[in-house]
Amino acid sequence: QLQLQESGPGLVRPSETLSLTCTVSGVSISSGSSYWGWIRQPPGKGLEWIGTISYSGSTNYNPSLKSHFTISGDTSKNQFSLKLNSVTAADTAVYYCARHFCSGGNCYGHYYFDYWGQGTLVAVSS
């Protein structure tokens, strides 16, 4: 059974760097055609895709957020991580990791998020 679990600090000070980790169990993050994403949800608001890392380590980011985030993978621990530089109050949100999956043959633009972690709340406050 595929499971994902986010971990990280619940409180970060403005201008500091936030690091979150997603631990995956049940499948290797480096297995072929595996993609892994981060999504966030500010309190009381909707979902926003942040970025995705592939099984080979290539990354793809939301263009409106690209300069703010970095996604990396650690295949030895079967984890992938999200780093946010110079956080502000606007980064306060629940952060989810999820598998970014496509079940068909022609997958361009057809990916969806089929397994999600439970989410971790990150508050940015001094």
Place this chain on the structure above:
Amino acid sequence: QSVLTQPPSVSGAPGQRVTISCTGSNSNIGAGYDVHWYQQLPGTAPKLLIYGNNNRPSGVPDRFSGSKSGTSASLAITGLQAEDEADYYCQSYDSLSSSWVFGGGTKLTVL
């Protein structure tokens, strides 16, 4: 401002049928990209409800169905139950922004 537009709220009585619309444009839904739907119960992570416009993952009741036409998509829920009260989000790909996008979400209230 979401690229995909959903009504903020819908409601229905138990046993009724409700639909939730998701309106996009020619750079996302209208370009042929699939629409997917998620259900988010209060205080929990989103759950995949419909993928590839009209496919249900294992375990999702057939009361839930999806459709797509032109630049819009819809989620239909029949035989409404109290447990269906949740937020629902559509998701697709937008070629203009080169990103995966979500609708703003719709809160379903079961009266």
